[in-house]
Structure formats: structure tokens, C-alpha cells
Amino acid sequence: MKKRALISVSDKTGVADFAKALEELGYEVVSTGGTARALADAGVNVTGISDITGFPECLDGRVKTLHPKVHAGILAIRGNAEHMRQLEELGVTPIDIVAINLYPFKETILKPGVTLEEAIENIDIGGPSMIRGAAKNWQDVAVVIDPADYAVVLEELRQIGEVSRPTKFRLAAKVFEHTAQYDALIADYLRKARGDASLPDALTLTFEKRQEMRYGENPHQPAAFYTEIGAPSNTLAAARQLHGKELSYNNINDANGALDLLKEFGEAVPTAVAVKHANPCGVAIGRTLLEAYQRAYAADPVSIYGGIVALNRVVDGATAAELAKIFLEILIAPGFAPEALEILEKKKNIRLLELPDLAKPNDPKTLDMRKVVGGLLVQKLDTFLLDESALKCVTKRQPTPEELDELHFVWKVVKHTKSNGIALSKSHQTVGIGPGQTNRITALELAIKYGGDKVNGSVMGSDAYFPFSDCVEAAQKAGITAIIQPGGSIRDEDSIKAADAAGIAMVFTGYRHFKH
Known part of the structure; x- marks a missing residue:
């Protein structure tokens, strides 16, 4: 029986040469729509999909391959006598190679100004059905979704007369990776189009490998960098x-x-x-x-x-x-x-x-x-910094305008310092940073140590509240004049009293910025 290849691609890179080679190897080439026209123009003897199904392509091409004579030809298990008997009875010819890539949904939504209607029109229906069916029946059908795999398939057909099981299995696995990403991208796009900012019950994410790395945090850890599709230009x-x-x-x-x-x-x-x-x-x-x-x-x-x-x-x-x-x-x-x-x-x-x-x-x-x-x-x-209307000076001494401006500066810095984090600054310059400690007083002591003589006259930012008054007392000894912190400790009053005794101005933001 003459073997059959079904080819229907959006990305036509190398497809004409692939089809010609299959034809030379004795395959009947079946195709649809624009792909059929492109192959025919290239001199390939193409059988139209309607000649197989006995049903015209319709609905502006939305329905072409959604037909039992296509899917039965793909899904029939060749080693199952009953399957093959049914194919013969129904007049269905098995399809041995499925070469399909999907409507360019990703490329469409990345275009500036794309409309919802344009995006939805580029959601493929028949393509995923066929390649998933072929991948499910991988033992009998070679499914090719990437033009880069054309050469491998042709080489094996020429060398051993068929596509090897390992290659067919690899190609099948590639299909499910691709369709999973395709559907995840659609779901993400539609969720954003709805303006849904909630955290979904089922979260499916898709990223593309940007870079294979020599190693991760340490040389014994394999690693890679994956990027979001359509990542913002400021990232x-x-x-x-x-x-x-x-x-x-x-x-x-x-x-x-x-x-x-x-x-x-x-x-x-x-x-x-x-x-x-x-x-x-x-x-x-x-x-x-x-x-x-x-x-x-x-x-x-x-x-x-x-x-x-x-x-x-x-x-x-x-x-x-x-x-x-x-x-x-x-x-x-x-x-x-x-x-x-x-x-x-x-x-x-x-x-x-x-x-x-x-x-x-x-x-x-x-x-x-x-x-x-x-x-x-x-x-x-955490894109929030602070609510100006919620700022509250809790000490007898108010910060001077210059100190308040400096407190805004240091608050930006400590927000991005690993918790427990302390930052000290003076004249819009950090003078000491104490990051990532298991207690806050040690973080402050580190910041003071780093700052040395420059700490005198500086202001302090703390990413979370002071559990005790020890940080205020240490600040007094170092010459720190003003503090910004979230507040909220059951012992806030102890810190406030210590600040008042030291003449330190202290402002509560009402919001913390843990960063672990």
C-alpha cells in the first residue's frame, strides 16, 4: 500500500523540499488550503484534503481536517487487526507522516495593536487535534511540527526505509510540549484580556529557553534561563x-x-x-x-x-x-x-x-x-512603596523636611534589602547596609560597622518593625537622627519612648517590605 503524508503548515520553511523528497520516496502527499497551493506551485503532486474526506473545506477554512477519514487514518493502530479491518471497511487509508505546525497565535498576540478578534482567529483547532492524535499513535505515525526535524525524518527514511521508534517517540514528546505551551499561552492571553487579576485555581505557565548556562548557583547544578513570552521591555x-x-x-x-x-x-x-x-x-x-x-x-x-x-x-x-x-x-x-x-x-x-x-x-x-x-x-x-497619607510621626520630634526627604530615599533602598534588613543613608547616599540577618539588631550593627564615621547624622530604614527598643538605643549611640519603619510591634511604645529620650524622629509607614 502506498504510504501517505499529510502536510499542513503555517511556517512553510523548507516544506516544499520536504514534500518533494517524500514524493520521491513513494509517499502520497495530502495537503490543505494555502499549503496545498504552495506545494502545487513548487511542482509537488498534491492530493487535496477534500478528495480524501469527500467534504469541501468550509467556514473560511475553519473546517478542513475535522473528519473521520483523517483522524481514523492517523489513530488506527497498525498492529491491531480489528482497527485495520475497520479502515478497510470504511475506505480509510492510513496516514503515516503528519507534518503540521499551528496557526501563529504567539506571533499574532505579540504584534502591536492586535485585537481580541485577531488573536482568537489565530487559535488553531484542527492542527492540535491531528498532531496530538499522531503523537498518541507514535509507534505508527511520525509527527513533525518543527521544520528543523525534516532532515532527520528524510535521512532515516532513506537509510532504513522508515522513521525509527526513538525518533518517533522524541517527535511525539515534542508535540505535547508544544501543545501544552500553545494552550497555556492562549489561557494566559484570555485571562489578561478579561482583566482577571485574581490568582487562578489552576496555574499553567509557559516560558521559552533563552540561554543554556554552564551551571547554576554552584558548578554541580545544571541551569538555564527561561523568559516569558512577550516579556515587558523594562525587564x-x-x-x-x-x-x-x-x-x-x-x-x-x-x-x-x-x-x-x-x-x-x-x-x-x-x-x-x-x-x-x-x-x-x-x-x-x-x-x-x-x-x-x-x-x-x-x-x-x-x-x-x-x-x-x-x-x-x-x-x-x-x-x-x-x-x-x-x-x-x-x-x-x-x-x-x-x-x-x-x-x-x-x-x-x-x-x-x-x-x-x-x-x-x-x-x-x-x-x-x-x-x-x-x-x-x-x-x-511588590511594586508598592508607601502611602504618603498613612505616614505617621510617632515621636515628639518631627523629622525636618530634609530628614523626611532622606527617609523616603532610604525606604526605597531597604525595601530591596534582604530581610532582616537595615539601610542607613545621608545626603541621598547609602552609608551602611545590613542585609539578611536572623535578628534586626545584628542587621543594624552590621550597617553601622560598614558605615563607620559616616553613620553620624544619617537616617535609618528598617524593612519591618522593631521587636525591642535595642535598635533605637543602638541608633542613638551611632548618631542616627531619624528612623522610618512599618510599626506594628506589640512593643512599639518601648521604641517610641527610646526615640523620644534620644531626640530621634521616628516615622511609621504602616506597611512592611519583607524580602526573603
Whole structure:
């Protein structure tokens, strides 16, 4: 019996050559719509799908292959005598190769200004049915959804006269990965189109591999970087690498933290953020980008070495010359002047990332996810900073206007410091940061130690409340003049009394910013 191949593709890359080769190998080529016309124009002897089904394509092509003579030909188990008897009785010819790729739903929704109607029209119905059927019957049917697999299929047909079982199994598995992603993308798009901001009962996510990594956090851990389809232009997924080695797992994690913190400052003033191990180690603003970077560097010249710097201005030559004086893993900015690139590209180990929209705030509807063994923690991303109307000075001494402005600055920094986190700043420059401690007083002691003499006259931000008055007492000894913290402890009054006794102004925000 002559073998039959069904070909119906949106992506016509290499399909004419594939069909011609199958024809030369003795296959009857069956096709539909635009694919049939393209193959016929290329000189392939094509059997139209209507000649197989005895039913015309209808509803503007929405119904072509949804027919028993197609699906029975795909799903019949060749080794099942009853199946084959029924095919013969019904006049159905088995289909041995199914080469189909689906309507371009992803490409459609990524187009600017796409309408809901256009998106829905590009949801494939018959295609997924056929490739899933072929994948289910993989022992007997070779299913090809990727033009990159045409060559493998043809080589095996020429060498051994059939597609091998391992190849057919691999191709079948590829189908279900593809249709799962396809349906997840549709579900996600429709959920967003409905404006549904709730956390769904069943969460299906889809990402695409952007980069295979040498390893993860440690050399014995395999790793890869996956990106969201249609990731926003202000995220690391949209960054363009201009120079340097491939980004590592830790690079990406740390750079994401630097970006999130930098976004708190927007584009109003030149700002520099230095991050090490996902924690800020130096943050400052300046009249120029050079001044902002110099001040961020001076905040902690030890920790910044081998760290990541994020800037909210195009890097100029003078700033590049200063940046080039130390080893940095990554420099990320909205752009780089030609003279800056000339300077920085001489350093082979620095990675330069260009992200024009890096200062744009994150979408508050963004999901923040963390994998745990056996599950997934999901929450809305913490894009909130504070509610000005909820700010409450709880001490006898009110902060001066200058102190209040400084408290806003340090609150942005401590929000992105791992909990328990403390940040100290003066003149819009961090002077000490104590991140990720198991108790708050130790975090403060670390920040004071890092800051040294610069701590005197600074203000303090704490990501959560003080359980005891010890932090206020330590602040007094270090010369800290004002504090911003969420409040909410059953011992708040102890801290307030200690602040009053010390003449420290203390402001409660009413909101905490844990970051674990």
C-alpha cells in the first residue's frame, strides 16, 4: 500500500523540499488550503484534503481536517487487526507522516495593536487535534511540527526505509510540549484580556529557553534561563548584551535585584545602584551620572568589587573611565555612548547590558514566583512603596523636611534589602547596609560597622518593625537622627519612648517590605 503524508503548515520553511523528497520516496502527499497551493506551485503532486474526506473545506477554512477519514487514518493502530479491518471497511487509508505546525497565535498576540478578534482567529483547532492524535499513535505515525526535524525524518527514511521508534517517540514528546505551551499561552492571553487579576485555581505557565548556562548557583547544578513570552521591555529579558561573557545564573538573579531597586528612583535624577549577591551595597543620586556612581562606589568600596552596577542614564565617557577602574561583573544602563563603549570593551570580563526602558516601573499585576520543592509560591510583585497619607510621626520630634526627604530615599533602598534588613543613608547616599540577618539588631550593627564615621547624622530604614527598643538605643549611640519603619510591634511604645529620650524622629509607614 502506498504510504501517505499529510502536510499542513503555517511556517512553510523548507516544506516544499520536504514534500518533494517524500514524493520521491513513494509517499502520497495530502495537503490543505494555502499549503496545498504552495506545494502545487513548487511542482509537488498534491492530493487535496477534500478528495480524501469527500467534504469541501468550509467556514473560511475553519473546517478542513475535522473528519473521520483523517483522524481514523492517523489513530488506527497498525498492529491491531480489528482497527485495520475497520479502515478497510470504511475506505480509510492510513496516514503515516503528519507534518503540521499551528496557526501563529504567539506571533499574532505579540504584534502591536492586535485585537481580541485577531488573536482568537489565530487559535488553531484542527492542527492540535491531528498532531496530538499522531503523537498518541507514535509507534505508527511520525509527527513533525518543527521544520528543523525534516532532515532527520528524510535521512532515516532513506537509510532504513522508515522513521525509527526513538525518533518517533522524541517527535511525539515534542508535540505535547508544544501543545501544552500553545494552550497555556492562549489561557494566559484570555485571562489578561478579561482583566482577571485574581490568582487562578489552576496555574499553567509557559516560558521559552533563552540561554543554556554552564551551571547554576554552584558548578554541580545544571541551569538555564527561561523568559516569558512577550516579556515587558523594562525587564532583564529584554536587555541586549553588547559585550562580555554569557550571563551566569547568579548574574541574572543579581541584575534583576539591581533593576528592581533602580526602578524605585525612576528617571528624575541620575542614580547609581550597586548590588552584590542580590543585596544593595551602594546607592546614591547625583547631579550627574558620574557623581551618582562615585557616591555609590564610596558608600562601600569593598563590597562593590565584583558586583553589579545599574545606572539610569546613558553611560558617558567620563563615567565609563571611572567604572573601568575596578572589576565589575555587569554594567546595565539605558545605553552607552560610543566613547564609553570604547573604554569598557577593553575589559574582557565585564558584561554590558543595554536596556532603554529599565527605569519604567514594573506592572503591579506581575506575578512573583518562587519554586519550592513540591510546589510553587505565587504572589503579586511588590511594586508598592508607601502611602504618603498613612505616614505617621510617632515621636515628639518631627523629622525636618530634609530628614523626611532622606527617609523616603532610604525606604526605597531597604525595601530591596534582604530581610532582616537595615539601610542607613545621608545626603541621598547609602552609608551602611545590613542585609539578611536572623535578628534586626545584628542587621543594624552590621550597617553601622560598614558605615563607620559616616553613620553620624544619617537616617535609618528598617524593612519591618522593631521587636525591642535595642535598635533605637543602638541608633542613638551611632548618631542616627531619624528612623522610618512599618510599626506594628506589640512593643512599639518601648521604641517610641527610646526615640523620644534620644531626640530621634521616628516615622511609621504602616506597611512592611519583607524580602526573603
